Amino acid sequence: MESPAAIENIGDEPSGRGPKLVRRTDDRVVAGVAAGIALRLGIAPVYARAAFVVLAFAGGVGVVLYGVGWALLPDDRTTEPPPPPQPISGRQLAGLALAFVGILLFLDVIGLWFGDVVVWPVALVSFGVAAIWDRGNYDYQTALTQIAGTDSTTRPSRSRVIVGGLLMFAGALVLFNAVDAFSGLGPAAIAVALTTIGFLLIFGPWVWRLAGDLNAERRERIRSEERAEVAAHLHDSVLQTLALIQRSTDSKKMVTLARAQERELRAWLYASGETSDASLEAALQNAASRIEADHDVPLEVVVVGDRAIGTRGAALVQAATEAMTNAVRHSGANRVSVYAEATDETIDVWISDQGSGFDIDEVPEERLGISESIVGRMQRHRGTAEINSKPGEGTEVHLHMTGEGT
Amino acid sequence: MTISVFLVDDHELFLSGVRAELDDRFDVVGWATDVDKAIDAIRKARPDVVLVDVHMPGGGGLTVVKNITETNPEVRFLALSVSDAPEDVIAMIRGGARGYVTKSISPEQLAAAIDRIAADDAVFSPRLAGFVLDAFTETMPVEHDPDLDQLTPREQEVLRQIARGYSYKQVATRLSISVKTVESHVSAVLRKLQLSSRHELTRWATERRIV
Numbered sequence: 001m002e003s004p005a006a007i008e009n010i011g012d013e014p015s016g017r018g019p020k021l022v023r024r025t026d027d028r029v030v031a032g033v034a035a036g037i038a039l040r041l042g043i044a045p046v047y048a049r050a051a052f053v054v055l056a057f058a059g060g061v062g063v064v065l066y067g068v069g070w071a072l073l074p075d076d077r078t079t080e081p082p083p084p085p086q087p088i089s090g091r092q093l094a095g096l097a098l099a100f101v102g103i104l105l106f107l108d109v110i111g112l113w114f115g116d117v118v119v120w121p122v123a124l125v126s127f128g129v130a131a132i133w134d135r136g137n138y139d140y141q142t143a144l145t146q147i148a149g150t151d152s153t154t155r156p157s158r159s160r161v162i163v164g165g166l167l168m169f170a171g172a173l174v175l176f177n178a179v180d181a182f183s184g185l186g187p188a189a190i191a192v193a194l195t196t197i198g199f200l201l202i203f204g205p206w207v208w209r210l211a212g213d214l215n216a217e218r219r220e221r222i223r224s225e226e227r228a229e230v231a232a233h234l235h236d237s238v239l240q241t242l243a244l245i246q247r248s249t250d251s252k253k254m255v256t257l258a259r260a261q262e263r264e265l266r267a268w269l270y271a272s273g274e275t276s277d278a279s280l281e282a283a284l285q286n287a288a289s290r291i292e293a294d295h296d297v298p299l300e301v302v303v304v305g306d307r308a309i310g311t312r313g314a315a316l317v318q319a320a321t322e323a324m325t326n327a328v329r330h331s332g333a334n335r336v337s338v339y340a341e342a343t344d345e346t347i348d349v350w351i352s353d354q355g356s357g358f359d360i361d362e363v364p365e366e367r368l369g370i371s372e373s374i375v376g377r378m379q380r381h382r383g384t385a386e387i388n389s390k391p392g393e394g395t396e397v398h399l400h401m402t403g404e405g406t
Numbered sequence: 407m408t409i410s411v412f413l414v415d416d417h418e419l420f421l422s423g424v425r426a427e428l429d430d431r432f433d434v435v436g437w438a439t440d441v442d443k444a445i446d447a448i449r450k451a452r453p454d455v456v457l458v459d460v461h462m463p464g465g466g467g468l469t470v471v472k473n474i475t476e477t478n479p480e481v482r483f484l485a486l487s488v489s490d491a492p493e494d495v496i497a498m499i500r501g502g503a504r505g506y507v508t509k510s511i512s513p514e515q516l517a518a519a520i521d522r523i524a525a526d527d528a529v530f531s532p533r534l535a536g537f538v539l540d541a542f543t544e545t546m547p548v549e550h551d552p553d554l555d556q557l558t559p560r561e562q563e564v565l566r567q568i569a570r571g572y573s574y575k576q577v578a579t580r581l582s583i584s585v586k587t588v589e590s591h592v593s594a595v596l597r598k599l600q601l602s603s604r605h606e607l608t609r610w611a612t613e614r615r616i617v
Contacts, residue, residue: 259510262510300532300533300571302532302533302535302536302569303536304536304539304540304569305540306540335571336571337532337570337571339532339536339566339569339570339571341539341566350570352570352571352572354571354576396570
């Protein structure tokens with residue numbers, strides 16, 4: 001059997017010294033034999049595959065050749081990665097095509113042949129399909145490698161579609177006339193089926209590409225939307241604050257602005273968009289930043305054993321918020337510490353300042369802040385509030401709660 | 407004798423600000439804006455205390471701490487960062503820093519922290535104290551070295567007070583112990599943190615940031 005040698009020799013002439021003949025593991029349908037040969041010849045793999053299909057109909061020669069190739073060719077993992085395919089000139093392509101027809105005729109003569117009515121139509125259809133899919137195949141690969149920057153201009157060229165379509169049509173016509181098996185089916189059904197198949201073959205790659213383009217486009221849009229969102233956020237927050245700071249002459253005000261901004265930016269950067277008061281730490285931090293913004297006094301919040309809070313826990317946070325507000329308003333301290341500790345069963349929060357302090361017994365009854373919002377609220381929710389304060393030594397409020405719903 | 411201080415920070419503006427703040431109280435012997443230069447210069451200058459930024463190109467503060475601690479174990483480190491992410495804090499402390507403060511610290515507090523570090527003591531900010539308490543709670547899987555991996559009730563109490571914003575002196579008064587005792591508790595906690603066999607600690611810290 002001299003056909004493999006023939007194919008290789010043809011390959012040798014046009015390309016001079018081409019890439020080594022291997023099986024390609026990166027681009028294969030069965031074992032990469034066809035792709036390897038195509039790489040060697042400088043043609044698209046799909047043509048080599050079509051050639052094998054046609055030869056398979058020529059008395060099974062294609063199958064045998066493929067098997068031989070599979071057995072003999074080294075796979076490319078044991079050698080170097082394949083260089084980019086070398087384009088082939090029109091003349092060389094014509095040469096290859098003529099050589100292939102020659103091989104077919106030769107096989108016909110020596111009798112390895114299923115008959116003219118089978119092989120020639122198959123050949124026409126195979127290469128017709130190959131001509132159409134060729135570009136699709138290549139573009140699909142490029143699209144994969146540069147998913148970000150695809151352009152949707154690469155639809156199959158008109159001439160290719162016409163040539164491929166005609167080849168297919170001719171092949172189908174011959175096959176249709178030649179084979180009796182179709183006679184049972186209604187001509188209309190066959191016509192619809194053939195048209196559908198032809199349509200799919202011609203536009204398949206293009207539709208596939210279009211879907212890929214849409215995908216890439218969507219990704220790009222999401223990305224640019226995200227960028228816009230970040231820009232908008234920075235503009236609304238950081239840039240505004242920086243502008244305020246530049247115009248402010250009060251250094252204390254500047255510090256407060258900067259701190260509030262820092263807190264907000266941190267929350268935005270690390271909280272992954274979550275702004276709910278669902279967890280103890282988030283709730284306390286939110287309360288602290290609100291108060292800080294209103295009163296120019298920094299609050300340092302430290303939480304140990306952060307977890308989600310229930311309705312009673314939320315009430316405790318409200319009481320804590322009230323205590324924080326009192327501390328920044330009345331103590332005169334330059335910072336307020338908030339320390340919270342939670343276990344599965346309990347929540348404890350300490351709000352302490354080192355400011356002026358007060359005598360708890362002298363707080364008038366009507367001062368709702370302490371009696372109602374802190375002590376009363378905690379009692380209603382079966383918790384306790386303990387207030388320690390001495391004039392001149394600062395104040396500490398300890399809120400405690402245990403049991404369900406915390 | 408004034409304490410000699412070395413500054414490492416890739417943010418020049420911040421560096422010059424801190425330098426101005428510290429200049430009249432300490433002997434600022436040098437500064438560096440990247441990791442490699444910092445390592446060389448610290449080896450030459452042999453300062454008492456190095457203020458080191460956590461996030462820097464070329465390996466960050468942790469690289470500086472580890473390299474210097476190998477050759478000059480007498481140099482003390484105070485980590486200074488805008489980041490208060492637990493994994494940064496824990497990594498620096500475990501790497502050998504004696505304290506960790508955020509850059510929002512006031513100049514007086516920073517000066518006090520440097521004094522403490524120079525006296526071979528540990529500096530625990532309320533936040534750091536909170537992290538340590540959080541990391542050493544019982545919810546963490548118990549591993550091989552229970553003595554080392556657990557905080558004594560007294561140590562926990564001291565950390566709690568610090569987390570509540572009290573100075574060492576106030577903690578001492580509130581717990582009716584001496585400042586010296588507070589310091590030794592804090593140093594013990596730091597040692598446990600640095601030597602802890604809890605490899606989980608870093609993972610804990612990393613997860614904590616996402617929660």
